[in-house]
Amino acid sequence: MAVCLALQSIYKVMDNPEEMVKDVVCGMVMPKSRMKFSSEFLGKVYYFDTENDKHLFDAYPDYWVPEEEREKFRKGK
Numbered sequence: 424m425a426v427c428l429a430l431q432s433i434y435k436v437m438d439n440p441e442e443m444v445k446d447v448v449c450g451m452v453m454p455k456s457r458m459k460f461s462s463e464f465l466g467k468v469y470y471f472d473t474e475n476d477k478h479l480f481d482a483y484p485d486y487w488v489p490e491e492e493r494e495k496f497r498k499g500k
Contacts, residue, residue, distance in 0.1 A: 448476035465496040
């Protein structure tokens, strides 16, 4: 049954493609419209599925954003 539900979810996404985003704190990937929270850091918007993940990110964004992404921003790329 769980497999059937998972396949139904996959087919719904395939039939109605929507931008998928990743919550950098917990690793959850889902359609952007389902992410309830967001924060901006270094000119990029990050999305979160829980308020707790957003708070963790906001408290320590340098921890959650990889160094290479931070360097690209600092170099203007």
